[in-house]
Amino acid sequence: xxxxSLVFLASAxxxxxxATVADVLADLxxxxxxxxxxxxxxxxxxxxxxxxxxxxxxxxxxxNTQTAVDDTTADANTVPTPVSExxxxxxxxxxxxxxPVIENALSAIVTKKAAFDALPVGGIPALVxxxxxxxxxxxxALENALISKAPADLVSQANAVxxxxxxxxxxxxxxxx
Numbered sequence: 001x002x003x004x005s006l007v008f009l010a011s012a013x014x015x016x017x018x019a020t021v022a023d024v025l026a027d028l029x030x031x032x033x034x035x036x037x038x039x040x041x042x043x044x045x046x047x048x049x050x051x052x053x054x055x056x057x058x059x060x061x062x063x064n065t066q067t068a069v070d071d072t073t074a075d076a077n078t079v080p081t082p083v084s085e086x087x088x089x090x091x092x093x094x095x096x097x098x099x100p101v102i103e104n105a106l107s108a109i110v111t112k113k114a115a116f117d118a119l120p121v122g123g124i125p126a127l128v129x130x131x132x133x134x135x136x137x138x139x140x141a142l143e144n145a146l147i148s149k150a151p152a153d154l155v156s157q158a159n160a161v162x163x164x165x166x167x168x169x170x171x172x173x174x175x176x177x
Contacts, residue, residue: 019075019078019079021083023075024079029094030072037064042109043104043108045058048115052120052121055119059127066131069135069138069142076142079149081149088149091150106132106171125176126176129173133173136169139169143165147162
């Protein structure tokens with residue numbers, strides 16, 4: 001019983017103190033790695049002759065990316081404010097370095113729709129649509145968490161990045177609707 005109490009106390013203290021900007025930056029590096037893996041898998045999926053195994057690997061990469069995004073959101077939500085100008089700029093720089101990879105992956109998934117439709121096992125386009133919806137929701141939550149912590153003079157730049165990423169998601173989701 002004492003061990004359970006100690007574990008609970010440690011967990012409560014960690015939550016109360018929250019994450020640091022360094023934690024969020026490390027999380028964003030993980031997100032970038034996962035998004036890059038997903039982007040490579042999507043771009044590696046052939047325009048014809050793809051396999052179910054390849055399609056399911058993309059699904060796994062999407063799920064792994066979503067987990068990383070959700071973990072980053074959880075940390076971002078506990079970062080104490082105010083966030084310094086330099087820390088806010090570091091986070092914005094990290095996001096802008098991920099943005100083109102996200103946009104490339106979303107553009108590629110639209111281009112590959114016919115290849116997913118042609119797979120001999122049905123349901124893959126619906127799975128892609130669900131992955132896109134889930135990733136979009138998780139990404140939006142992360143964007144909102146980061147923007148809520150951003151220094152006031154960086155909010156417009158952050159909103160511009162959010163707008164571009166959200167538009168890319170909307171295009172991809174529409175392609176699979």
